[in-house]
Amino acid sequence: EAGVTQFPSHSVIEKGQTVTLRCDPISGHDNLYWYRRVMGKEIKFLLHFVKESKQDESGMPNNRFLAERTGGTYSTLKVQPAELEDSGVYFCATAIRGAGANVLTFGAGSRLTVL
Protein backbone atom coordinates (compact mmCIF):
# COMPACT_ATOMS: atom_id res chain seq x y z
CA GLU A 1 0.00 0.00 0.00
CA ALA A 2 1.10 3.56 -0.57
CA GLY A 3 2.51 5.31 2.46
CA VAL A 4 1.88 8.79 3.76
CA THR A 5 2.69 11.27 1.01
CA GLN A 6 3.68 14.86 1.62
CA PHE A 7 4.45 17.65 -0.79
CA PRO A 8 6.26 19.75 -1.50
CA SER A 9 9.32 18.03 -0.13
CA HIS A 10 11.07 21.37 0.15
CA SER A 11 9.77 24.91 -0.13
CA VAL A 12 11.80 28.10 0.03
CA ILE A 13 9.80 31.30 0.43
CA GLU A 14 10.33 34.84 1.60
CA LYS A 15 9.03 36.24 4.83
CA GLY A 16 5.45 37.42 4.36
CA GLN A 17 4.60 34.93 1.64
CA THR A 18 2.12 32.09 1.87
CA VAL A 19 2.85 28.39 1.68
CA THR A 20 0.48 25.43 1.64
CA LEU A 21 1.70 21.99 2.58
CA ARG A 22 -0.26 18.90 1.70
CA CYS A 23 -0.52 15.44 3.25
CA ASP A 24 -2.16 12.41 1.68
CA PRO A 25 -2.76 9.75 4.33
CA ILE A 26 -2.75 6.01 3.98
CA SER A 27 -6.19 4.97 2.78
CA GLY A 28 -8.48 4.24 5.70
CA HIS A 29 -6.41 6.11 8.28
CA ASP A 30 -8.88 8.31 10.08
CA ASN A 31 -6.30 9.82 12.41
CA LEU A 32 -4.07 12.47 10.89
CA TYR A 33 -1.50 14.48 12.80
CA TRP A 34 0.72 17.39 11.88
CA TYR A 35 4.06 17.80 13.64
CA ARG A 36 6.92 20.24 13.19
CA ARG A 37 10.62 19.86 13.87
CA VAL A 38 12.68 22.97 14.18
CA MET A 39 16.45 22.48 13.89
CA GLY A 40 17.86 20.87 17.03
CA LYS A 41 14.54 20.61 18.82
CA GLU A 42 11.93 17.94 19.37
CA ILE A 43 9.24 16.93 16.94
CA LYS A 44 6.44 19.09 18.23
CA PHE A 45 2.75 18.31 17.96
CA LEU A 46 0.65 20.81 16.02
CA LEU A 47 -2.78 19.26 15.64
CA HIS A 48 -4.83 16.12 15.25
CA PHE A 49 -7.73 15.30 12.93
CA VAL A 50 -10.10 12.40 13.19
CA LYS A 51 -11.58 12.23 9.73
CA GLU A 52 -12.49 15.84 8.95
CA SER A 53 -12.85 16.96 12.55
CA LYS A 54 -10.13 18.77 14.47
CA GLN A 55 -9.74 16.85 17.72
CA ASP A 56 -6.89 18.82 19.20
CA GLU A 57 -5.20 21.91 17.84
CA SER A 58 -3.46 22.90 21.03
CA GLY A 59 -0.05 22.81 19.35
CA MET A 60 -0.79 25.32 16.59
CA PRO A 61 1.62 28.22 17.20
CA ASN A 62 -0.69 31.08 16.24
CA ASN A 63 -3.42 32.12 13.86
CA ARG A 64 -1.03 32.33 10.92
CA PHE A 65 -1.38 28.55 10.69
CA LEU A 66 -4.53 27.00 9.24
CA ALA A 67 -5.09 23.27 8.81
CA GLU A 68 -7.93 21.68 6.94
CA ARG A 69 -9.04 18.20 6.07
CA THR A 70 -12.09 18.56 3.91
CA GLY A 71 -13.85 15.27 3.29
CA GLY A 72 -11.62 13.49 5.73
CA THR A 73 -9.04 12.51 3.14
CA TYR A 74 -6.01 14.67 2.42
CA SER A 75 -5.05 17.56 4.67
CA THR A 76 -3.45 20.92 4.04
CA LEU A 77 -1.49 23.15 6.35
CA LYS A 78 -1.27 26.77 5.28
CA VAL A 79 1.10 29.32 6.74
CA GLN A 80 0.11 32.90 5.98
CA PRO A 81 2.07 35.12 6.26
CA ALA A 82 5.21 33.09 6.87
CA GLU A 83 7.79 34.29 9.38
CA LEU A 84 11.44 33.31 9.78
CA GLU A 85 10.71 31.18 12.86
CA ASP A 86 8.33 29.01 10.83
CA SER A 87 11.30 27.34 9.13
CA GLY A 88 11.55 23.65 9.90
CA VAL A 89 10.38 20.26 8.75
CA TYR A 90 6.64 19.66 8.86
CA PHE A 91 5.70 16.03 9.28
CA CYS A 92 2.36 14.45 8.72
CA ALA A 93 1.56 11.16 10.44
CA THR A 94 -1.51 9.00 10.16
CA ALA A 95 -2.97 6.05 12.03
CA ILE A 96 -5.95 3.76 11.97
CA ARG A 97 -8.66 4.36 14.47
CA GLY A 98 -9.43 2.08 17.37
CA ALA A 99 -7.78 0.14 20.14
CA GLY A 100 -4.30 -1.25 19.95
CA ALA A 101 -0.94 0.21 19.26
CA ASN A 102 -2.31 2.81 16.91
CA VAL A 103 1.13 3.23 15.41
CA LEU A 104 1.81 6.49 13.65
CA THR A 105 3.10 6.20 10.12
CA PHE A 106 5.02 9.28 9.09
CA GLY A 107 5.46 10.95 5.78
CA ALA A 108 8.89 12.06 4.64
CA GLY A 109 8.17 15.62 5.69
CA SER A 110 8.02 18.99 3.99
CA ARG A 111 11.03 21.16 4.67
CA LEU A 112 10.10 24.84 4.83
CA THR A 113 12.74 27.52 4.62
CA VAL A 114 11.62 31.10 5.18
CA LEU A 115 14.16 33.73 4.13
Added chain:
Amino acid sequence: GQNIDQPTEMTATEGAIVQINCTYQTSGFNGLFWYQQHAGEAPTFLSYNVLDGLEEKGRFSSFLSRSKGYSYLLLKELQMKDSASYLCAVRESGGYQKVTFGTGTKLQVIP
Protein backbone atom coordinates in the same frame (compact mmCIF):
# COMPACT_ATOMS: atom_id res chain seq x y z
CA GLY B 1 1.12 17.96 29.89
CA GLN B 2 4.16 15.89 29.10
CA ASN B 3 7.88 16.14 29.75
CA ILE B 4 10.18 13.67 28.02
CA ASP B 5 13.93 13.50 28.54
CA GLN B 6 16.56 11.56 26.62
CA PRO B 7 20.28 12.06 26.09
CA THR B 8 21.12 14.28 23.17
CA GLU B 9 23.91 12.21 21.70
CA MET B 10 25.58 8.84 22.14
CA THR B 11 28.45 7.06 20.46
CA ALA B 12 28.96 3.33 20.37
CA THR B 13 31.16 0.84 18.56
CA GLU B 14 30.08 -1.49 15.79
CA GLY B 15 29.14 -4.88 17.23
CA ALA B 16 28.56 -3.54 20.70
CA ILE B 17 25.37 -3.04 22.74
CA VAL B 18 23.92 0.38 23.52
CA GLN B 19 21.08 1.42 25.81
CA ILE B 20 19.19 4.65 25.19
CA ASN B 21 17.20 5.87 28.17
CA CYS B 22 14.02 7.89 28.24
CA THR B 23 12.27 9.34 31.27
CA TYR B 24 8.87 10.92 31.12
CA GLN B 25 6.36 12.76 33.24
CA THR B 26 2.78 12.75 32.11
CA SER B 27 -0.63 13.47 33.48
CA GLY B 28 -2.06 10.38 31.78
CA PHE B 29 -0.15 7.52 30.17
CA ASN B 30 -1.32 5.21 27.40
CA GLY B 31 1.78 3.80 25.82
CA LEU B 32 5.35 4.60 24.88
CA PHE B 33 6.83 4.39 21.41
CA TRP B 34 10.35 4.29 20.05
CA TYR B 35 10.98 5.56 16.55
CA GLN B 36 14.14 5.59 14.44
CA GLN B 37 14.88 8.53 12.18
CA HIS B 38 17.72 8.64 9.69
CA ALA B 39 18.82 12.09 8.61
CA GLY B 40 16.43 13.59 6.08
CA GLU B 41 13.96 10.72 6.33
CA ALA B 42 10.65 10.02 8.05
CA PRO B 43 10.63 8.53 11.55
CA THR B 44 9.92 4.81 11.41
CA PHE B 45 8.27 2.76 14.12
CA LEU B 46 10.47 0.48 16.21
CA SER B 47 8.53 -0.55 19.29
CA TYR B 48 5.55 0.04 21.52
CA ASN B 49 5.21 -0.64 25.26
CA VAL B 50 2.07 -0.13 27.31
CA LEU B 51 2.69 -2.68 30.08
CA ASP B 52 5.76 -2.98 32.29
CA GLY B 53 8.50 -5.22 31.04
CA LEU B 54 10.69 -5.99 28.11
CA GLU B 55 9.59 -6.31 24.49
CA GLU B 56 12.14 -7.95 22.22
CA LYS B 57 12.19 -7.66 18.47
CA GLY B 58 15.31 -8.98 16.82
CA ARG B 59 18.33 -6.87 17.68
CA PHE B 60 16.13 -4.24 19.31
CA SER B 61 14.43 -4.46 22.72
CA SER B 62 12.41 -1.90 24.62
CA PHE B 63 11.71 -1.82 28.34
CA LEU B 64 9.09 0.09 30.29
CA SER B 65 8.55 0.84 33.97
CA ARG B 66 5.37 2.87 34.39
CA SER B 67 5.89 3.43 38.11
CA LYS B 68 9.28 5.01 37.43
CA GLY B 69 8.28 6.84 34.27
CA TYR B 70 11.21 5.18 32.55
CA SER B 71 11.93 3.34 29.35
CA TYR B 72 15.01 2.25 27.47
CA LEU B 73 15.77 1.04 23.98
CA LEU B 74 18.47 -1.62 23.75
CA LEU B 75 20.30 -2.15 20.49
CA LYS B 76 22.47 -5.24 20.20
CA GLU B 77 25.14 -6.18 17.67
CA LEU B 78 25.33 -2.61 16.47
CA GLN B 79 25.72 -2.02 12.77
CA MET B 80 26.86 1.11 11.00
CA LYS B 81 23.36 1.54 9.56
CA ASP B 82 22.02 1.94 13.11
CA SER B 83 23.48 5.45 13.17
CA ALA B 84 20.34 7.56 13.43
CA SER B 85 18.22 9.53 15.85
CA TYR B 86 16.08 7.50 18.24
CA LEU B 87 12.89 9.17 19.35
CA CYS B 88 10.99 8.34 22.51
CA ALA B 89 7.30 9.27 22.35
CA VAL B 90 4.52 9.02 24.90
CA ARG B 91 0.81 8.75 24.20
CA GLU B 92 -1.62 10.38 26.57
CA SER B 93 -4.65 8.61 27.92
CA GLY B 94 -8.05 10.07 27.34
CA GLY B 95 -10.04 11.12 24.34
CA TYR B 96 -7.40 12.79 22.18
CA GLN B 97 -4.53 10.37 22.86
CA LYS B 98 -1.97 12.87 21.70
CA VAL B 99 1.53 11.50 21.06
CA THR B 100 4.36 13.72 22.32
CA PHE B 101 7.97 13.24 21.27
CA GLY B 102 11.21 13.77 23.10
CA THR B 103 14.08 15.61 21.42
CA GLY B 104 15.62 12.36 20.26
CA THR B 105 19.01 10.75 20.85
CA LYS B 106 21.47 10.95 18.01
CA LEU B 107 23.42 7.70 17.95
CA GLN B 108 26.68 7.45 16.09
CA VAL B 109 28.07 3.99 15.47
CA ILE B 110 31.81 3.96 14.87
CA PRO B 111 33.99 1.16 13.47
